[in-house]
Amino acid sequence: MPLPGSLDHINLYLIEDSDGWFIVDTGLGTSETQQAWQQVFQGELNNKPIKGIIVTHMHPDHIGQAGWLTEYWQVPLYMSTGEYQQASKAYQPYTKTAAKEALLFYSRFGLEPSTANARSESWLNFSWPIAPLPSEYIAIKDGDELAIGQYHWQVVVGSGHSPEHICLFCEELNLLISGDQVLPKITSNVSIYPSDPEANPLANWLDSLQRFYQLPKETLVLPAHNLPFLGLHFRARTIIKHHEENCFFLERACHKPKTGHDLIPVMFKQQLNTFEWVLAIGECSAHLNYLIYNQRLERSISDQGFYLYDRAD
């Protein structure tokens, strides 16, 4: 299904049951995506209905059409509780408290007042392309098994990119539907959000990637972006290494006190557009929090109210 921007697509999956199909992930809540779904319904379903919608996690390209699809087919939504709750919270109109939290977050990061204001407004004013969510869902969790057709799909949960991200592993077919947890070319965003500035999602992310070593090495991975691939263990290791390198370079750059804003070029060399800036600040903060929790950096507050990061030695 189409996405705007350089990552121009998302892969969605259909799993065939004896009397229908399950959809895994739904695409953005745009009319373009709905038209693409209509084509699938007309050409791909062998006269069998859709039986349920499984959403790996709460990001707009995955959950965007969940409300429309469940309504269209009158079928349940299957999600983890962590993702459903986060989605219900994240896609509400913003409150005054959220605006305050965002401004403080960007100010602490080291942005000048006018830039901090602009960044927090751009964050609060994103209009996420999402159809209204269904008010009910069926909770699935780590270790659950879904029997679909003659196959069994084990739910494997990761965390860090989002709170309780579902992957589906089928031992009989040796297939892993990995969502955004393990992608072949890009690394998923691991971010701090203004509403939870002291979180440590990178620790969860690195821990949960380790779990994928327990699945067979030769599993064929069906990711949400780019092509299916072999080499799950190698890819998980490469992603872990990428974050470890970022941490190493951040730590090295903090030989004297630096703000988060000073440290952005350590992780991001390219020009960033408004949306990428917001993601970059979130991701840089996630690495800085991780280093603080691991006592590799210390944090203080400058006279101007910026956080300053300094090597702990």
Ligand SMILES: [Zn+2]
């Ligand atoms: Zn995602």
